[in-house]
Amino acid sequence: MASRDKGKVRRVCRFRINDIHLATCHFHKSFLLSNAAFTQIYKAQIYDGSMVMIKKSWSGDRYWDGQLALENERKILSSCKGNYLLNLIGVSDDTPERILVFEYGNRALLSEALHNDTHGAMNWPTRIRIAHQVAMAIRGLHSAKPQIVHRDVKSSNIWIDNNGNAKLGGFEFAMRASKMGAYAKCPLKSMSSIDPDYQSMEHLCAKTDVYCFGVLLLEIISGRKALDMNHNPPFVVDWALPLIHKDKAILLCDPKIKPPFQNLKVVLDMARIAMRCVNSMCLRRPTMADVAEELKMISLRVPLFMKQGSEWGAKNMTTFKHYSNELPRIGNNGKTNIRAPRPQHSHPNIEESSLRSQRPSMLFGVIAPKPILNRDLLQVIDDAIAKKQREPLLPPYLKHEFI
Numbered sequence: 001m002a003s004r005d006k007g008k009v010r011r012v013c014r015f016r017i018n019d020i021h022l023a024t025c026h027f028h029k030s031f032l033l034s035n036a037a038f039t040q041i042y043k044a045q046i047y048d049g050s051m052v053m054i055k056k057s058w059s060g061d062r063y064w065d066g067q068l069a070l071e072n073e074r075k076i077l078s079s080c081k082g083n084y085l086l087n088l089i090g091v092s093d094d095t096p097e098r099i100l101v102f103e104y105g106n107r108a109l110l111s112e113a114l115h116n117d118t119h120g121a122m123n124w125p126t127r128i129r130i131a132h133q134v135a136m137a138i139r140g141l142h143s144a145k146p147q148i149v150h151r152d153v154k155s156s157n158i159w160i161d162n163n164g165n166a167k168l169g170g171f172e173f174a175m176r177a178s179k180m181g182a183y184a185k186c187p188l189k190s191m192s193s194i195d196p197d198y199q200s201m202e203h204l205c206a207k208t209d210v211y212c213f214g215v216l217l218l219e220i221i222s223g224r225k226a227l228d229m230n231h232n233p234p235f236v237v238d239w240a241l242p243l244i245h246k247d248k249a250i251l252l253c254d255p256k257i258k259p260p261f262q263n264l265k266v267v268l269d270m271a272r273i274a275m276r277c278v279n280s281m282c283l284r285r286p287t288m289a290d291v292a293e294e295l296k297m298i299s300l301r302v303p304l305f306m307k308q309g310s311e312w313g314a315k316n317m318t319t320f321k322h323y324s325n326e327l328p329r330i331g332n333n334g335k336t337n338i339r340a341p342r343p344q345h346s347h348p349n350i351e352e353s354s355l356r357s358q359r360p361s362m363l364f365g366v367i368a369p370k371p372i373l374n375r376d377l378l379q380v381i382d383d384a385i386a387k388k389q390r391e392p393l394l395p396p397y398l399k400h401e402f403i
Contacts, residue, residue, distance in 0.1 A: 012078060013090035015101055020044065020054055020092055027056065034109060034156070038066035038172060043104060051104040052089065056097070069172035070098040076174045080144055084137035086159060086169035102169065106162060111155035114223055114254075121256040124266065126164035127220050128299045131270070134158060135292040137168040138213060142206045142288050146177040149204060153212035154226065155219055175204075194226075194235075197282040207282035213291065214277025221270055223254030237278050244271045269298055 023044040024031045033053060034041040042054040055073075057066020077088040090101035110130065113122060122130075134153070141148040150171065157170030195211045198204055215226050218240045226236050233239050243251050249271035253259040260266055273294055279285050286294075 012088060013101070014094070015046075015090050015092045015099075017092045017095045017097070017099065020099060020101075024054060027054075036156070036170065036172070038062050038069045046101075051106060053102040053104045055100045055102065067098050070100055072174065073171040074098070074100060076148060076171045076176070080141070080148060082137055082140040084133045084167055085140070086167045107159040107167070109156055110158040110160055110166065110220075111225075113160060114155060114219060115225060121223075121254065122164065123257060124260050125299075125302050128266070128270070128295065128302060129164055130158070130160060130166040131217055131220050132292065132295040132299050133166040134168055134216065135213065135288055135295050137166075138209050139288040139292045141174075142209070144176075147206060148174055148176055149206055150174050150209050150212075151204065153209055153216060155216060158216075195282075196280045205282060206288070207285045210277050210285045210288060210291070211279075211282070213288070214274045214285075217270060217274040217277065218252070221249075221254070221267065221274070222252045223256055240271070241275060241278070244275045263301065266298055266301060269294070 021027070023046075024042045027040075027042055031042040031044065032040060033043050039055050039057055042056070044052055044054050046052055055070065057063050057070060074088065074091060077085070081087065087103045088100060089103055092099040092101070138150060138153065141150055150168070151173040152170050153168070154170075157168065158166050159169055160166050193199075194215070195204075195208045197211070198208055215237060218224075218236045219226055222236065222240065224231065224236050224239070228234055228236075231239065240252055243249060247268070249268045250259055250264055252271055253267060273286075273291060276284075276286050277291065
């Protein structure tokens with residue numbers, strides 16, 4: 001399968017459904033990365049060692065809605081590509097069920113990074129960089145011919161890596177402009193449904209993405225969820241706009257990190273961009289090209305001393321780099337390779353020859369001295385999750401490799 005991007009052919013691999021089931025232990029919950037309205041995302045590893053994300057539809061009542069959403073996402077991403085878009089690398093089409101395979105690269109959702117304390121707080125340069133990269137991604141969609149409207153720009157559709165670089169995903173509801181220049185109605189579960197202009201006119205356009213980006217920008221600045229019933233008012237826009245109008249944008253800063261006292265104008269300028277984006281009248285909102293250019297200028301003004309210091313990423317992010325080479329892999333040419341790691345250091349009480357004779361079996365980073373059945377494996381994984389152990393269960397002589 002191939003797709004065209006500005007005259008170039010981009011290859012999309014095919015994966016067998018049986019290999020995907022084996023690589024995810026039949027979509028076991030311990031492989032789950034994210035839940036969406038109609039789809040679920042799991043992690044897996046392909047034959048060359050690369051980590052990937054497997055997106056499938058929910059089972060039950062939402063199955064067919066998920067299948068339609070995945071087919072729409074495949075069509076959109078097969079015809080467009082950008083540096084800040086989550087790359088589609090393969091599909092599984094040997095069964096009627098549509099399953100998509102995306103690059104992973106050890107990424108986490110922006111929503112988790114902003115609202116989950118276990119990841120650590122991002123500094124201001126990282127937040128500015130993420131905002132600028134997402135703006136560039138949306139600008140690329142809006143400049144495509146025909147134009148693409150994402151319709152669901154939100155923090156739970158943005159994936160960031162250890163270095164704080166962002167990629168936009170979640171194209172289930174994305175649409176191209178029709179020949180008449182109109183767009184279909186907005187799905188109720190998408191972020192675009194909160195646009196007041198859409199609520200009054202019931203008509204979508206590219207400025208709907210601008211409104212959603214403004215909400216996202218306020219979320220990045222404040223660390224608050226877009227809609228949080230534990231706050232009053234619950235909608236971040238209703239809370240932030242009065243403060244911006246009173247030139248009190250400093251009160252929007254995420255309390256988990258220190259405000260950039262050396263350059264408060266950075267926060268004020270970002271807040272004013274967000275205020276223009278969430279204007280209730282779509283004609284008064286800026287274009288994403290203007291927003292991306294303004295955020296670029298803001299990023300250039302960030303002083304060097306702010307760029308130094310702890311970067312959000314490797315030590316704060318839950319990663320699988322220690323045992324990514326030991327995960328079951330989606331094999332090449334229809335084969336699934338499950339490799340057992342060879343210990344680099346032997347235990348003083350265990351001879352190396354005995355370790356070879358035991359032929360340890362491994363699946364999802366769980367190593368046992370002898371082969372174990374799938375049902376026993378799943379029980380081991382469930383026990384580890386119940387004890388909140390994020391690291392794989394290992395015998396004593398291998399524990400040092402994961403510290």
